Amino acid sequence: MQNTKLIPRQVLFADPEKLNVKISPDGKHISYLAPYEEELNLWLAPITNSQAAKPVTKSKQPIKDYCWSGNGDFLLYIHDEKGDENWQLHGFHCETGSYHSYTAKGCNAKIIHISAKKPEQILIGLNQRDSHYHDVYLLDLAANHMECIWQNNAYWEFIADDELTIRLGVKITLQGGEYLDLTQAEPECVAKVTQHDLFGLYFYPRLRLGLSADGTQLFLAQSEKTNTSQLSAVTLSSKQLSVLGGQQNADICDILLDPQHKIPLAYAVNHQRKAWFGLDKETEQEIRFLTAFDDGDMDIVSQTKDNQLWIIAYVRDNGPVGYYLYHRDKKTLNHLFDSHASFSQYAFTRMQPQNIKTRDGLECVSYLSLPLDKQQPVPLVLMVHGGPNFRDFWGFNPIHQWLTNRGYAVLSVNYRASTGFGKAHAMAGNGEWGGKIQEDLLDAVAWAIEQGISRKEQVAIMGRSFGGYATLMALTQTPEVFCCGVDIVGPADLETMAANFPAYWKTMQGVINGMMLGCDPDTPEGKAFLAKRSPIHSVNKITKPLLIGHGANDVRVKQSESDHMVAAMQANGIPVTYAYFPDEGHQFMHPGNRMAFYALAEAFLANIFQGDVEPQDKNLHTSMVVKVDDFKLTK
Structure with a gap:
């Protein structure tokens, strides 16, 4: 067989030149994962010059994922050791350049909640005491000090409010899962999800929506009474459930939240391709504008705290992911960079x-x-x-x-x-x-x-x-x-x-x-x-x-x-x-x-x-x- 031009494996299977792009809460910096000495590491650039990025980590183990702290002081990232999936949590202070290793090797760490109200602290889960369960710890990022606030022997996930108080626990049942109110002496069920919904939560982390900023509502994707999952809201005081949106041919796969009020603005489903739906007129108009801009599947991958700047990604089947900065007030899209500049040759x-x-x-x-x-x-x-x-x-x-x-x-x-x-x-x-x-x-x-x-x-x-x-x-x-x-x-x-x-x-x-x-x-x-x-x-x-x-x-x-x-x-x-x-x-x-x-x-x-x-x-x-x-x- 003869082909027009052989595409080297190096081009196809190297790590992307830029991946997992995010904007800082204050909108001053762009962050992403990119190779440094052959392994994925964290890079940081000023928003005014995305090409001036510098590596802020030099890990010999590829970084799997990361996020910003509530006020943008820290970049928090995880990696394991040689594929053992014991995720270790680390932090980089963007002003001082200091590093913190928060968790030890040999146990699995996960972030439970980050709050802009209490940006110096976060809640994490660690299975250090018992490998079967993640206990909940309150972690002080700057002091590198943590204390256990919940010894866990039952729950798959926890949901906290912005005061970093554990409010709900997700317990697995034979039918699926129950969201239990842990503020009660005898935890009460406030919502249920099916087994099918739980796999959605597992594969689509952005579906782990949690509570509204005022702590009165729980948002979740659930299919108890429907074939496909629906975006739903549960009023905790009355346990009343209302459906906010959904489609008949595919499950909810992504959610856009208002960063301040933590209320859904839009949702996405993916049947053959990904499609977004706004929950209010303004958001729907913006989604239509953004979707029409490029033939690729549009993703809203990151937002500033005031929700005025969005990072938009266009996923294409025959080319690199294109990353853009969207100014909501001006309705302008500025190209930042592509995931693979080398793709243009093939x-x-x-x-x-x-x-x-x-x-x-x-x-x-x-x-x-x-x-x-x-x-x-x-x-x-x-x-x-x-x-x-x-x-x-x-x-x-x-x-x-x-x-x-x-x-x-x-x-x-x-x-x-x-x-x-x-x-x-x-x-x-x-x-x-x-x-x-x-x-x-x-x-x-x-x-x-x-x-x-x-x-x-x-x-x-x-x-x-x-x-x-x-x-x-x-x-x-x-x-x-x-x-x-x-x-x-x-x-x-x-x-x-x-x-x-x-x-x-x-x-x-x-x-x-x-x-x-x-x-x-x-x-x-x-x-x-x-x-x-x-x-x-x-x-x-x-x-x-x-x-x-x-x-x-x-x-x-x-x-x-x-x-x-x-x-x-x-x-x-x-x-x-x-x-x-x-x-x-x-x-x-x-x-x-x-x-x-x-x-x-x-x-x-x-x-x-x-x-x-x-x-x-x-x-x-x-x-x-x-x-x-x-x-x-x-x-």
């Missing part, structure tokens, strides 16, 4: 939304990407998302762009269980690991072949986490459908996976059992069900090539899952290539490691489909260890 394909119907009539929103200069049919890679309760999105997808540039079509399917398409779609996947979810994937392959996109004998499957599991199931249960598979951090044995979940997932165990596993893994019946759905017990059926990658510090799917799968394949005389990364976890955070693994995958696919190949970079900074290489991909 031609990228478009991502086509598709609705694919399954054999039982379920409609799955899917995304198809095709090579720019190839006549169909072409080899197809079925790219399976994780979760299984996560979802695929429209936008720039590096894996789609990489594979189409090498000559392959790529199809991503929001199979049953995927979050965002309503309760019925999500719950249709309850307990369907290796069952109807797998059938949805097969139906998508059949659709692609019927459309003339690919041929029956030219289909590969690839995925991360649950997608890796789906890959293993595909090669053990339906090897006649797929030419090969790439499994990244996928579980091979559902019994051992369930037994080794992170301790702090205990508060979510009811939802995990109900929506993910479909059984109680501690019962004999549950163990038998999981064994039946585990590819480790059908290794002898594998007849097609398999590439496996794993992070040694993965706490969600232990590396032993892949170790056991590879050992079983070797015991059965079945060839495999297996690579692992000593400094990674469930995600490959270091760009050199991503590039190294995808170089293996590129060679692997090219051996089968004769696609285009960029030579492997022997000088790449990577920790990758190729433990088994029966397919000689590193030659």
Whole structure:
């Protein structure tokens, strides 16, 4: 195969040049994550000159996320150690340049509440005392002193007011979750959410809305009486619930809050693409103006405390994310920068939304990407998302762009269980690991072949986490459908996976059992069900090539899952290539490691489909260890 211009893996899989852009509460500074010595670090620039940014951290571990303190004095950021997901909280004082390490290694920290009323302090959660539960601590940012104000033995989340007083706790039930009033001697339920809503809260952090500034109302996205989640308000004194907005075809996925009053101004849903809806005339007019400005999906990613300046991001499927500063009073948009300046040198394909119907009539929103200069049919890679309760999105997808540039079509399917398409779609996947979810994937392959996109004998499957599991199931249960598979951090044995979940997932165990596993893994019946759905017990059926990658510090799917799968394949005389990364976890955070693994995958696919190949970079900074290489991909 010949392609117009090979896009280097360095361009596609390096960290963005600018990511997670935010404006300070007073509107004087712009902050973002960007590489410093190959790892994501925090950068800061004056609002008057966004090109004059300087790194304010020099962490050797990639920074995962960050936020501003209530008055903008501190930038608060988290990172873990080599992918162990024990998030450590740190702070940088923007005036003095001093650094603070607030939490120790070995425990998981999370921010619970930041208040402009009490900007010197924040509430954080730490599972230091008991790894299963996050106790609540009041942290003094400047003094680097904390005290425990709530010893937790029951709650998944806490909601505080702007006085930094714990007001509500979210407790998981078999049906979903309850918001309990913790100011009462006997906590009373003020609102309920479904299991489906809880996964929305997990995957979309901006849905954790909390209380109005005056503490009288709770805002939440819930679907107790509807199929899709609705933006709702609960008056705490009366427990009366009112619906503020929502759509019938997709769940609430994002909220715009008034920063001062903490009242919703707009909400977004994402069916095929993201769409915003204002809750008042002025906000609706602004959203229409902003949406019309660019063909990409518009996001309002950050606001000043007075709500006069917004950072707007335009997500495109064939180019970089564009970041703009929006002046609400002037109604002007000023371009700040793009996420990837290097993208201008290359031609990228478009991502086509598709609705694919399954054999039982379920409609799955899917995304198809095709090579720019190839006549169909072409080899197809079925790219399976994780979760299984996560979802695929429209936008720039590096894996789609990489594979189409090498000559392959790529199809991503929001199979049953995927979050965002309503309760019925999500719950249709309850307990369907290796069952109807797998059938949805097969139906998508059949659709692609019927459309003339690919041929029956030219289909590969690839995925991360649950997608890796789906890959293993595909090669053990339906090897006649797929030419090969790439499994990244996928579980091979559902019994051992369930037994080794992170301790702090205990508060979510009811939802995990109900929506993910479909059984109680501690019962004999549950163990038998999981064994039946585990590819480790059908290794002898594998007849097609398999590439496996794993992070040694993965706490969600232990590396032993892949170790056991590879050992079983070797015991059965079945060839495999297996690579692992000593400094990674469930995600490959270091760009050199991503590039190294995808170089293996590129060679692997090219051996089968004769696609285009960029030579492997022997000088790449990577920790990758190729433990088994029966397919000689590193030659």
